[in-house]
Amino acid sequence: METQYITIGILFLGAMAFALAAMILSRILQPHRPYPEKLETYECGMETQGPTWVQFRVSYFLYALIFLIFDVEAIFLIPWVVKFKELGLPALIAMFMFLIILIIGFIYDWKEGALDWE
Amino acid sequence: MEFLNNIFVYIAQWLRGFLAFLGFTGFWIEMFMAVVYLATILGICTLVALFYVLWERKLAGYIQYRPGPNRLGPKGWFQTIADAIKLLTKEDVVPKEADKVVHFLATLFIFVPPVLALGVIPFGQGMAALDLNLGVFYLLAVTSLSTVPIFMAGWGSNNKYSLIGTMRAVAQMVSYEVPLIFSMLGVVLLAGTLQLSEIVESQSTVWYVFLQPVAFIIFLICATAETNRAPFDLPEGESELTAGIYTEYSGMKWALFFLAEYCNIFVVSAIGVTLFLGGWSGPFLPGWVWFILKTHLLFSFFIWIRWTFPRIRIDHLMSFSWKVLVPLSIANIMVTSLIFYLVQ
Numbered sequence: 001m002e003t004q005y006i007t008i009g010i011l012f013l014g015a016m017a018f019a020l021a022a023m024i025l026s027r028i029l030q031p032h033r034p035y036p037e038k039l040e041t042y043e044c045g046m047e048t049q050g051p052t053w054v055q056f057r058v059s060y061f062l063y064a065l066i067f068l069i070f071d072v073e074a075i076f077l078i079p080w081v082v083k084f085k086e087l088g089l090p091a092l093i094a095m096f097m098f099l100i101i102l103i104i105g106f107i108y109d110w111k112e113g114a115l116d117w118e
Numbered sequence: 119m120e121f122l123n124n125i126f127v128y129i130a131q132w133l134r135g136f137l138a139f140l141g142f143t144g145f146w147i148e149m150f151m152a153v154v155y156l157a158t159i160l161g162i163c164t165l166v167a168l169f170y171v172l173w174e175r176k177l178a179g180y181i182q183y184r185p186g187p188n189r190l191g192p193k194g195w196f197q198t199i200a201d202a203i204k205l206l207t208k209e210d211v212v213p214k215e216a217d218k219v220v221h222f223l224a225t226l227f228i229f230v231p232p233v234l235a236l237g238v239i240p241f242g243q244g245m246a247a248l249d250l251n252l253g254v255f256y257l258l259a260v261t262s263l264s265t266v267p268i269f270m271a272g273w274g275s276n277n278k279y280s281l282i283g284t285m286r287a288v289a290q291m292v293s294y295e296v297p298l299i300f301s302m303l304g305v306v307l308l309a310g311t312l313q314l315s316e317i318v319e320s321q322s323t324v325w326y327v328f329l330q331p332v333a334f335i336i337f338l339i340c341a342t343a344e345t346n347r348a349p350f351d352l353p354e355g356e357s358e359l360t361a362g363i364y365t366e367y368s369g370m371k372w373a374l375f376f377l378a379e380y381c382n383i384f385v386v387s388a389i390g391v392t393l394f395l396g397g398w399s400g401p402f403l404p405g406w407v408w409f410i411l412k413t414h415l416l417f418s419f420f421i422w423i424r425w426t427f428p429r430i431r432i433d434h435l436m437s438f439s440w441k442v443l444v445p446l447s448i449a450n451i452m453v454t455s456l457i458f459y460l461v462q
Binding site for chain 2: 003004006007008010011012014015016018019020022023025026027029030031032033034038039040041042043044048052053056060063064066067070071074077078081082083084085088089092095096099103106110115116
């Protein structure tokens with residue numbers, strides 16, 4: 001069992017090694033002639049104005065919050081879904097109550113306009 | 119027939135036997151086999167990218183009533199190899215304003231999600247490198263990791279186009295993750311297991327695409343969005359963001375992103391085949407041939423979608439996920455569980 005997870009670790013490291021090897025090979029083969037204009041940030045030929053790393057709109061944050069709720073819900077659903085045959089009616093009713101509470105929250109989000117992109 | 123069906127299983131068995139003969143103990147045999155699996159998966163990734171880049175260009179050509187690449191080699195089949203050599207010898211330009219460490223790390227991590235995902239996919243009977251009992255859960259965890267290198271790429275570039283692209287990519291992948299998970303849970307509910315090989319075996323009588331048609335359609339849409347393919351390719355959006363997240367990447371680094379994109383589509387097609395289209399099962403031909411054929415068909419379907427639909431607007435994209443797909447997938451789970459309980 002543990003060896004399976006060590007294998008995953010080897011796959012993880014191997015994937016990075018593959019990318020690294022490709023980049024090293026390319027570094028050996030490629031020319032290297034930098035000059036100031038080439039190293040400018042690309043913006044269709046204009047010089048860049050102002051900083052790039054600025055505050056972003058709040059809509060992204062709202063979506064992230066709603067995603068978090070649904071992701072946690074998925075974590076609750078997975079064990080129920082796997083053992084559905086054994087658990088039977090009580091679990092079905094419990095999970096439906098849970099889902100309905102969640103759906104009420106979802107409808108509230110919808111009504112408040114959290115899902116709208118302005 | 120039986121031999122051809124299990125040829126890769128026999129090779130693995132022979133290799134294990136040979137290692138035991140050389141005097142290795144259990145743990146080291148497993149480690150050695152892990153390296154063999156890794157080499158195989160990387161080989162598959164490279165072949166997939168080389169083949170499908172050309173296949174997509176050919177298919178796109180035929181869809182648009184033109185021949186596509188047809189100069190290099192027989193019918194243009196050597197085009198991708200030439201492209202690969204060209205990209206390998208191109209200068210790698212890193213802008214001086216960029217966060218160089220993050221810019222570099224993004225290319226280092228971009229290959230991790232598809233390789234980790236291919237590790238658990240059963241290409242045939244007993245032909246998964248790792249037959250984890252948490253299969254589907256592991257796949258969900260690993261495929262959602264692909265957001266991280268894309269975010270690193272956009273942030274590290276210190277380019278406004280890249281940052282806008284990256285923000286879109288994260289918002290889109292996060293939104294389509296939810297219906298994707300729910301559509302896969304519908305299959306898990308019917309199979310009663312998370313192990314991928316058992317899910318395939320439970321489809322021996324009827325494929326889940328017939329029992330879960332709604333889930334399959336949701337899966338297809340979300341898979342297109344998760345891999346940032348047209349009509350959901352807003353992060354790249356050439357017409358408005360030059361190349362989006364890839365703007366500041368050149369040469370081999372850009373090629374790695376491109377390669378990883380094709381591997382991701384292959385992974386998503388393979389997951390679709392495993393969960394909905396019966397995996398390796400099929401008559402006459404060996405199982406792994408069936409698996410590759412079905413994956414190829416699904417991959418071609420994704421290419422067909424790309425060259426048929428126009429790109430959609432970001433507000434439509436987000437509201438389609440949250441206002442259509444999420445309610446639909448939750449309803450699908452509820453209806454499936456109710457019917458399944460009543461039939462049982």
